[in-house]
Amino acid sequence: MAVPAATVEQLSQWEVPEQQIGLWSDAAQRFRRNRLAIAGAVLVVLLILIAFGSPLLVQLGIIHDPLKQNVEFIESGPGQNGYLFGSDELGRDTLSRLLFGSRISLAVGIFVQGIILPIGLLIGLTAGYFGGRVDNLLMRFTDVWYAFPDLLFVLVVVSVFGPSLLTIFGAIALVNWVGLARLVRGQVLSIKEKEFIEAARSSGSSPPKLILKHLLPNSLGPIIVTLTFGIPNAIFLEAVLSFLGVGIQPPTPTWGQMVFDGYEAIYANPSSVVFPALAIGFTLLAFSFVGDGLRDALDPRMRR
């Protein structure tokens, strides 16, 4: 058994310093290989640029003011009267309304997730970590909440509190947190049984540390994926609300509102319906692709 010290020294030299591949750079690599996900990501980035840049474009005179009515040129087709995408029944530029509409959609998509995240984490982590009676109570509460029809709930909230931006964010978040809370609970329940949790407990880690350093980081992947899929969901729900006339109030341009305004004259002037509908469709698709890509990239079973 006697191994010369020099040999031991050599052996340790043999360890080839492999390239540092962290968890996140590994996931990023896999995401980059997914073409659809990249296409979706490019679209999302473009959307964000448009959302931030559209007021600037108006100031520079590149596009029309989305609120300015031009009664001489109502319902012009695409390309007519200097309106690239046509104009609506009040003579407003469809293109610039489309670009400005992205602001509402993105804001709804992202801020709603911002409200969902803390609620979902709080309920999911508490239920999963403490288990037993606490879990039972919280999950039954969640079930009851889930049983309520989404659209009806949002309509009630919005009609009680008035259709401001804040109530719409809140109302959509209130119907969408259930999925995240359940997911987080499930994750925590399965991770809680892993040996490294027992190991951490046996070295005296306190519950907050267990939750924040072990349970949460290990369930981060699915959480990110769920939030990403939640964005198109929220966007769609907002579009539905706007279409029903209880969303963001006119004259603020939103895609759902535009579809509603245009659909009465769908045969005479299809462009004012088709373009916002396409915008909604592509946005949802883009976020779904990104979500799919993230799910594949962050799935630990896909690690090679």
Add this chain to the structure above:
Amino acid sequence: MAQTLLQVEDLHTQFYTSRGVVRAVDGVTLHVDAGETVGVVGESGCGKTMTALSILRLVPDPGRITSGRILFAGKNVTKMTDDEIRDFRGNDVAMIFQDPMTSLNPVTKIGSQIEEAMTAHQRFTQTLARGRVVELLKRVRVPAAESRVKDYPHQFSGGMRQRAMIAMGLSNEPSLLIADEPTTALDVTVQAQIIQLMKQLNRELGTAMMLITHNMALVASLCQRIIVMYAGRIVEEGPVDQIFKSPQHPYTWSLLRSVPRVDEARKERPVRDRQVQGRS
């Protein structure tokens, strides 16, 4: 005689399941002296691990310590508050688990995991903690410890991970280290290295060890005293030589018989337990 470090008296740990009560630990009385290495052997499910988890009060639901006393350096572990027990774990008694593949958090760097175990009990500045982590990894012979602290567990081999686990266990200089089958998940050559390491650490640091295993060779090479468990009870206890040379209990005898030996010609069919009856 050395000072008694851990004293377990008439410990009962039971699981209340829908199909009745399971007595995992059924009246265990044992002690570990300071600096001593004790081996706990027995077949799977005989209560070795549950005894260890009971000592740290980490018995999983629906299990419960129903009676008995656990004294550690004069402190009554069974009566500690949540804060006290958290301070006791890792600081006074640390535990190493069977499978180093699953005992480390896959999304946290090795260094910060060891650091976490340390900062659970003492306050350190960032640089001081880092330095100590490197020192610990060097002590358990992890090569290139300075750069390895930034690695994730999946970049470590099985043996390296077990070393990291041992480093984590030693980070607060506990007076007792409970190792629950520390070598079972490792291959034979790596096992030898880990055993060697544990032997050295026991000598260097004077940490008492409680080694839970069903590997007889491991016990023989590492321990001074052996505790044989069966069905939640201790059936035999004594110095290594005595247990190996003249086992008193039939279970110990058949446990020793069940280890295949290379140097012994198979002249006869192995004796079955059934025929052992009546020997005690």
